[in-house]
Amino acid sequence: MKDQQCNFCRSDAPKLSAEQAQAEMRVIPDWVLVKDADALKLKREFSFVDFASALAFTNRMGAFAESIGHHPDLLTSWGKVEVVWYTHKIGGLQQGDFLSAIETELLYQREK
Amino acid sequence: MKDQQCNFCRSDAPKLSAEQAQAEMRVIPDWVLVKDADALKLKREFSFVDFASALAFTNRMGAFAESIGHHPDLLTSWGKVEVVWYTHKIGGLQQGDFLSAIETELLYQREK
Numbered sequence: 357m358k359d360q361q362c363n364f365c366r367s368d369a370p371k372l373s374a375e376q377a378q379a380e381m382r383v384i385p386d387w388v389l390v391k392d393a394d395a396l397k398l399k400r401e402f403s404f405v406d407f408a409s410a411l412a413f414t415n416r417m418g419a420f421a422e423s424i425g426h427h428p429d430l431l432t433s434w435g436k437v438e439v440v441w442y443t444h445k446i447g448g449l450q451q452g453d454f455l456s457a458i459e460t461e462l463l464y465q466r467e468k
Numbered sequence: 469m470k471d472q473q474c475n476f477c478r479s480d481a482p483k484l485s486a487e488q489a490q491a492e493m494r495v496i497p498d499w500v501l502v503k504d505a506d507a508l509k510l511k512r513e514f515s516f517v518d519f520a521s522a523l524a525f526t527n528r529m530g531a532f533a534e535s536i537g538h539h540p541d542l543l544t545s546w547g548k549v550e551v552v553w554y555t556h557k558i559g560g561l562q563q564g565d566f567l568s569a570i571e572t573e574l575l576y577q578r579e580k
Contacts, residue, residue, distance in 0.1 A: 407530070414526065414544065415523070418519070427546045430544045432530070432542045433542070
């Protein structure tokens with residue numbers, strides 16, 4: 357568990373270059389790589405049948421985030437949740453953000 | 469209760485003009501009036517001590533939204549929640565959005 361935590365949230369993890377991040381995108385084809393205030397971020401919108409289902413997913417994401425000590429931005433609105441992963445401390449993406457996006461994908465597929 | 473619901477979420481409520489909306493802003497001085505994709509919206513960011521407290525507020529907002537049948541956009545991130553009210557159906561603001569913002573303010577003051 358300690359090792360797994362490390363993979364997600366190492367504060368000393370190297371920041372990926374734009375080229376490295378772009379190459380990693382193949383593992384999460386439904387996500388987009390965006391540049392926001394000079395930081396690269398991973399973004400995907402997930403759809404739900406209503407507000408309550410969207411909020412339930414936000415809470416599952418919240419529990420996951422607390423378990424790994426790394427927190428996404430979660431935009432909850434009627435029938436959708438937009439999830440954004442990046443690492444605030446390094447102002448960009450590290451390997452753990454891709455692992456977090458993959459886990460997000462699994463959480464959605466498993467329980468939607 | 470039925471009357472109260474009506475105040476918040478009437479789908480036949482008149483859309484406020486930019487001038488009317490601006491005049492209403494005096495009742496919610498900590499909020500900003502923004503234009504997003506041609507729609508006027510009410511926005512405020514609320515601060516919290518950590519992610520869990522922010523997510524708890526998102527859930528209180530969710531319960532309130534479900535109770536009135538009118539749903540804001542809720543951007544939850546570490547230590548903050550950005551709340552955006554507007555009425556999708558009319559592509560802008562109605563009186564109920566201001567009532568919702570006032571209630572949001574009260575929920576934050578009461579339980580932060």
